Amino acid sequence: MDLSPLLDSLNDAQRQAVAAPLKPTLVLAGAGSGKTRVLTHRVAWLVQVENVSPHSILAVTFTNKAAGEMRSRIEAMLSLPAAPLWVGTFHGIAHRLLRMHWREAGLPQAFQILDAEDQQRSVRKLIKSLNLDEARWVPKEVTWFINAQKDEGLRPKHLKADGDPTREQLIRLYAAYQESSDRAGVIDFAELLLRVYELWRDNPDLAAHYRARFRHVLVDEFQDTNTVQYKWLREVTGSTGIPFVVGDDDQSIYGWRGAKIENLHQFRRDYPDVQMFRLEQNYRSTGNILAAANGLIAQNSGRLGKNLWTSGEKGEPVRLYSAYNERDEANFVVERIREWTSKGGNRRDCAILYRSNAQSRAFEEAMLAARMPYRVYGGLRYFERAEIKDALAYLRLMFNRADDASFERVVNLPTRGIGNKTLDTVRDYARANACPLWQAAGATLTQLGVKAGTSLHAFLALIERLDKETQGLALHEQVDRVIEQSGVIAHHQKEKGERGEARVENLEELVSAARGFDTEETGDMSPLAAFLSHAVLESGEGQADQWEDSVQMMTLHSAKGLEFPLVFLCGLEEGLFPHQRSATDPARLEEERRLCYVGLTRAMQKLYLTYAEQRRLHGVDSYGSPSRFIRELPAETLEEVRPRIQVSRPVFVPRKPMMEEEPVAGVKLGQRVRHGKFGDGIVLELEGQGSHARVHVNFERQGAKWLMLAYANLEPL
DNA sequence: CGTGGGCGGATTTTT
DNA sequence: TCCGCCCACG
Numbered sequence: 001m002d003l004s005p006l007l008d009s010l011n012d013a014q015r016q017a018v019a020a021p022l023k024p025t026l027v028l029a030g031a032g033s034g035k036t037r038v039l040t041h042r043v044a045w046l047v048q049v050e051n052v053s054p055h056s057i058l059a060v061t062f063t064n065k066a067a068g069e070m071r072s073r074i075e076a077m078l079s080l081p082a083a084p085l086w087v088g089t090f091h092g093i094a095h096r097l098l099r100m101h102w103r104e105a106g107l108p109q110a111f112q113i114l115d116a117e118d119q120q121r122s123v124r125k126l127i128k129s130l131n132l133d134e135a136r137w138v139p140k141e142v143t144w145f146i147n148a149q150k151d152e153g154l155r156p157k158h159l160k161a162d163g164d165p166t167r168e169q170l171i172r173l174y175a176a177y178q179e180s181s182d183r184a185g186v187i188d189f190a191e192l193l194l195r196v197y198e199l200w201r202d203n204p205d206l207a208a209h210y211r212a213r214f215r216h217v218l219v220d221e222f223q224d225t226n227t228v229q230y231k232w233l234r235e236v237t238g239s240t241g242i243p244f245v246v247g248d249d250d251q252s253i254y255g256w257r258g259a260k261i262e263n264l265h266q267f268r269r270d271y272p273d274v275q276m277f278r279l280e281q282n283y284r285s286t287g288n289i290l291a292a293a294n295g296l297i298a299q300n301s302g303r304l305g306k307n308l309w310t311s312g313e314k315g316e317p318v319r320l321y322s323a324y325n326e327r328d329e330a331n332f333v334v335e336r337i338r339e340w341t342s343k344g345g346n347r348r349d350c351a352i353l354y355r356s357n358a359q360s361r362a363f364e365e366a367m368l369a370a371r372m373p374y375r376v377y378g379g380l381r382y383f384e385r386a387e388i389k390d391a392l393a394y395l396r397l398m399f400n401r402a403d404d405a406s407f408e409r410v411v412n413l414p415t416r417g418i419g420n421k422t423l424d425t426v427r428d429y430a431r432a433n434a435c436p437l438w439q440a441a442g443a444t445l446t447q448l449g450v451k452a453g454t455s456l457h458a459f460l461a462l463i464e465r466l467d468k469e470t471q472g473l474a475l476h477e478q479v480d481r482v483i484e485q486s487g488v489i490a491h492h493q494k495e496k497g498e499r500g501e502a503r504v505e506n507l508e509e510l511v512s513a514a515r516g517f518d519t520e521e522t523g524d525m526s527p528l529a530a531f532l533s534h535a536v537l538e539s540g541e542g543q544a545d546q547w548e549d550s551v552q553m554m555t556l557h558s559a560k561g562l563e564f565p566l567v568f569l570c571g572l573e574e575g576l577f578p579h580q581r582s583a584t585d586p587a588r589l590e591e592e593r594r595l596c597y598v599g600l601t602r603a604m605q606k607l608y609l610t611y612a613e614q615r616r617l618h619g620v621d622s623y624g625s626p627s628r629f630i631r632e633l634p635a636e637t638l639e640e641v642r643p644r645i646q647v648s649r650p651v652f653v654p655r656k657p658m659m660e661e662e663p664v665a666g667v668k669l670g671q672r673v674r675h676g677k678f679g680d681g682i683v684l685e686l687e688g689q690g691s692h693a694r695v696h697v698n699f700e701r702q703g704a705k706w707l708m709l710a711y712a713n714l715e716p717l
Numbered sequence: 718c719g720t721g722g723g724c725g726g727a728t729t730t731t732t
Numbered sequence: 733t734c735c736g737c738c739c740a741c742g
Contacts, residue, residue, distance in 0.1 A: 619733035
């Protein structure tokens with residue numbers, strides 16, 4: 001067999017990992033070192049060289065995007081459909097297994113998946129129904145607690161309060177939440193994983209079957225696995241399976257949601273014969289960028305150890321800009337991007353990265369003002385929009401009458417005269433009889449007033465009728481019928497303004513989505529059931545203009561796995577990054593440092609770091625000092641950027657003694673000035689120091705504006 | 718039943 | 733500052 005296409009394009013370390021003996025394998029893959037290549041080539045190697053049947057390969061990732069990428073790359077390499085091979089996210093695979101083995105897993109066949117919002121809603125309802133104080137038992141925190149236990153693989157019965165009354169109550173809430181979820185036949189995301197783990201643990205025959213089948217289990221981003229995912233891996237590999245895991249301890253940034261970096265260490269202990277490979281050659285960034293990143297991450301303790309290197313150029317130094325405030329910071333970035341595009345660069349190759357979403361605002365405003373197309377990642381995804389969830393709730397209720405969350409969501413949407421009082425009666429009955437709201441509604445009809453009773457009856461009849469009438473219809477016709485007859489479309493059509501229009505469009509898009517939904521591979525699930533699960537598990541990016549050439553803006557977390565020729569890492573201030581809430585705990589501080597490392601290693605050619613001396617956050621101005629991460633970068637990789645024009649600052653606050661200042665001729669209070677875009681105006685105020693001086697000008701036509709003196713190019717008149 | 722104003726809370730996010 | 737939630741009022 002000619003192996004050249006498989007190994008030729010790989011470097012030494014990659015080749016060794018790909019062609020490694022069939023033993024438990026850990027690949028430590030640095031940022032930009034070709035991790036995905038190694039994974040996909042390994043699959044091809046197993047199939048083509050080791051004659052492993054694709055049937056016995058299970059490849060797991062965290063995101064749908066990664067799974068899709070892996071699947072298509074594998075298909076391309078094997079030049080055959082990867083269908084027999086299981087490639088998917090942890091949650092996707094868990095879902096598939098539970099659909100097949102719902103009985104053994106103790107689930108109703110029609111079980112539905114609860115997304116994060118549904119889950120929190122359900123917890124809140126529970127807290128209310130138990131008459132607990134919502135201020136003391138914050139739904140968000142309670143949900144957090146429940147998920148954290150599930151991520152650890154723990155059920156209420158495993159938990160001990162140890163005399164802590166708060167904990168005791170939380171455990172009770174967990175148990176109550178689980179009971180109500182079970183009754184409704186819904187499972188949340190964490191439950192998907194936990195159920196599969198328990199499924200295997202409690203059904204040795206089933207576990208044995210899958211162990212025999214999936215001899216090869218490949219895991220991507222292994223540093224992000226949580227406890228239950230790791231237990232899951234242990235279950236499925238047993239003593240015979242061969243795990244091949246790829247990860248980077250330096251890029252572990254999800255500890256706060258249960259990811260266990262220790263799983264990397266644990267893996268080496270649990271699989272005695274483990275072979276380890278390091279991918280350290282980086283194909284992404286310039287030498288300087290790597291040197292900066294290496295220098296930073298070296299400050300962390302307990303690393304498995306890794307040093308990225310490149311055979312490429314050293315490149316430009318990393319540039320550091322100290323902004324006066326967040327607007328100055330944004331303008332600086334806009335200017336640099338202008339420069340980039342004026343030299344022929346694409347906007348889509350520029351990324352603005354920040355620690356928290358709130359920071360996007362200043363950048364958006366600056367982009368808007370500069371008429372520069374941009375795209376912010378991390379907005380609401382398509383299937384998470386309220387109107388879409390409403391429509392889906394109808395469908396879910398039709399599919400599963402016991403789905404209380406969906407019942408609550410749509411029973412009075414659009415309003416049909418079923419108020420809180422009516423619902424309370426129904427809820428009380430449901431609680432007393434431990435039955436679904438649907439059933440309770442039917443049973444309480446007679447106890448209700450004529451008006452409420454009629455309305456509620458009409459609602460029940462509507463669902464029944466929709467269910468009956470849409471049987472046998474194509475999926476998209478079902479969806480169409482439902483949004484039509486339920487009145488949701490009409491409801492939003494009545495809504496005034498663009499918002500209503502957008503919602504109607506979204507709903508129409510749902511019909512198209514249903515039309516385009518591939519019902520081929522749904523197995524024995526009904527197309528509707530498959531579509532509903534799909535909607536929850538893959539909530540969809542849903543950004544129409546993603547192909548427009550636009551500047552990319554996102555948090556550092558969502559930037560993981562991406563790369564850009566030009567990167568701005570912004571808001572490098574103490575308290576913001578590292579974040580205040582991580583500052584006191586050394587472990588969390590190290591995670592922040594890894595986050596910074598992830599940010600630095602996104603950059604291919606040019607990297608700018610910025611911070612603001614003054615920042616308005618949540619309506620209050622605060623003065624931060626430069627992030628410690630800046631100090632931790634090797635000085636020789638850094639260069640401070642100075643604005644083109646040096647301006648005077650009040651002598652009594654000499655903040656930057658190194659800088660040479662010269663007053664800008666002619667710009668003083670009351671001075672008439674001319675601006676290229678805004679026309680003529682009068683200087684009202686001057687403020688700020690050094691390069692950050694700003695000037696407040698009252699323009700005759702455009703009104704008063706604050707400008708950065710350094711960029712304004714004002715002409716004295 | 719629907720809306721407007723007051724209140725509190727505001728890392729990070731995938732599934 | 734801004735958003736989402738709750739409650740009170742019309």
